[in-house]
Amino acid sequence: MKSLIPFIAVVVLVLLAFVGVEAGNLQFLFGVVIPYAALAAFIVGFIIRVVNWGRSPVPFSIPTTAGQQKSLPWVKQNKLDNPSGALGVVGRMALEVFLFRSLFRNTKTELRDGPKLTYGSEKFLWLAGMAFHWSFLIILVRHLRFFAQSVPPVISLVASLDSFLQIGVPLLYITDVVILLAVTYLFIRRVSMPLIKYISLPADYFPLFLILGIVISGILMRYFSKVYIVGVKELAMGLVSFNPVNQETMQSITPLFYVHLFLISVLFAYFPFSKLMHLGGVFLSPTRNMPNNSRMVRHINPWNHPVHVHTYEEYENDFREKMKKAGIPVEKE
């Protein structure tokens, strides 16, 4: 049920773009207006979200330490999993952001006869996560070739590496296959593992279906139903130069392209309002981006305020006689 609503939503989005362009001739809306609006929503929304997080202070130094602390000179500190300085934190964050370090630790707990608990290695989620995010990034970078008059060498390099298998015409991009498999795995995982299914919300399925829609429409255009690529490039360049192409060129592009573009627009616009903001959030997570040096350097809490304490004086007043009898020194005899 929880996956049905998001699925229908994505189907409706697909139809909306298809019918809009095919029957309504709304190329300008789907090819120019909505992409601009979506990008604006993405940028503004993203910034607002991050600024909102940033506005709340980090009152305490709360890194999750995942290795040996810095203490005695002969005890080897784990500088990446328990950093005590900025360099270590950068290293820890880099591992987290680029290699999903924490997820790599993942284990699967099983209760066997005995009773005996076992903790097996469980890397599929990490693998699928890495495969998905990295292919997404590479695909995004590849697409930049549509937005530059002459394609920068870096982008060409990425594209040629991505297609180094040299299969088919046009050349098969490895990431196209990988992302399709990864997203499919992430979806199947969500519906087939009872506990994961139990915690899943429509907001977990929607981005999966949306991205699946983007991937499939993209793959269809590249490998199956050929798109008028010169027109697409002109449209993209028109968007970049704020000088939209004419309706004629836009009409020469297949509606499938507008479906693809519309789903991407929806993803961008939806992004800042969703869990996808983990992209920005991971950088701000105080359990990861702080050094464990709070005994060396005082961490300041901006809202630290005085509190009512029970002073020694009050304590001694309560217990003076008892203290004296027990031979404990007192301030006032």
Add this chain to the structure above:
Amino acid sequence: MAKGPKPDELSKINYTPPRKEWMDVPTEIRSGMFCWGAKGKNLETLEFPNARDWSPAEEDWKLPENWKEIFLDGMKERLEKYRSFRLFMDICVRCGACADKCHFFVGGGDPKNMPVLRAELLRSVYRKYFTTSGKIFGKTAGARELTIDVLKELWYYYFQCTECRRCSLFCPYGIDQAEITMIGRELFNLLGLNTDWISGPVANCYMKGNHLGLEPHTITSNIEYMLDDIETVTGIKVTPTFNRKGAEILFVTPSGDLFADPGTYTCMGYLMLFHELGLDYTWSTYASEGGNFGFFTSNDMAKRLNAKIYAEAKRLGVKWILGGECGHMWRVLNQYMDTWNGPADFLEVPVSPITGMRFDNSKSTKMIHITEFTADLIKNGKLKLDPSRNDDLVVTYHDSCNTARGMGLMEEPRYIIKNVCNNFYEMPENTIREQTFCCGSGTGLNAGENMELRMRGGFPRANAVRHVKDKHGVNMLANICAIDRATLSAAMDYWVPGVKVTGVHELVANALIMKGEKERETDLRGEPLPKKEGK
């Protein structure tokens, strides 16, 4: 557990979630799984709101009329005060990596104890009142109304979390349920929804200086009993001082060490070690608590209790502070104390008077952990040790959650144990160091009435102990936490009978050859030493 399920029943755990969606599964406040409600007089002592006696088992929780408003206002305030809270409400993707990392879920199978779902219990309320999509789309957006049943559910499960941070280790964004639980409990505290087992010790600590409510003369007399025992074992008369001005070092340890076995043996260990070193140190009866149950009520309360340590160090004019074996105490000292009550500019950077080691790792807080201190002594050959006195023990070591994941104190205690014991075996790697499992009774859940919860939570730890017991014959579980010493004993008796629990400094003291000591015949527990047995 005197009554309640037997181990073989309790270890039949069903991990299959209900068919109905979790929002539609009502929560039953089940006996054996929760702690009694706070007493009004304790809440009053602490100036906590809505002070009255109450019981979670009763229908009426005696909440203020505008409880919902108080709760939501409290949430808003904390969203503005804690980036962690706001972020952790927003960025979870429900990947489920944390799901089977929680000892309460592993030992109980209740899906609402998966950290992700425990957080969703509160996130759903957050979405309803603090996000646009939640306001518009409601349940479809994962949002739900804050009703009295939702409040009760939150309370029930936020007192089934020991803030051990194991989930946060595995989370790709470092989302820390401990942080969410702490804030959740602050919100309950605004409504007077505290437990007796927490608010009682907090009130004691506030008025009398320690959780157990030991008055000054009781502290000295408890220690005198220990001194007698030390004399019986070693023939040496140890003479500690209390509230002594001008001492070089203030020693602070959890009061549990002064009160009950096996903590008292650890305490005897400190006393013997300090005596042997001729350390110029003092105990304090005012700052007689290293632990901080205030940490399980609210940030302010924790700060109010913690303030005594620096205040007392200042009054007595010591140079630096040495802290005993405790778990959450050290998360507080490492990550909070300086921020709350610092800067401790009236103190000096701790320098071991024995080795000259300067502890720059605590150059701001001026407080070091006793295992850092002792490891340095051993490394420098300052202690005469006879580890064979511990030869009847086959030892394993349990990392406390807080010293592992809130500090990273992992090698120091191990180094000590390996130098004072000949038989040491590690538990499986997924259950120690940063991946350590909680004892199941932290954050003030170490009461008697919630024994089923405690035994369930202690199951993963106990199961790992059982593994090394079967494999290596382990019979002693060492740790550096007063709560562990109290609660793991119960968990061992229940799950792995035959394994005893000890603090690290008990092992040190057993092995420590003291100047002028008589030929020892027993260990600190009065058990015959291993080599004597054969004679």
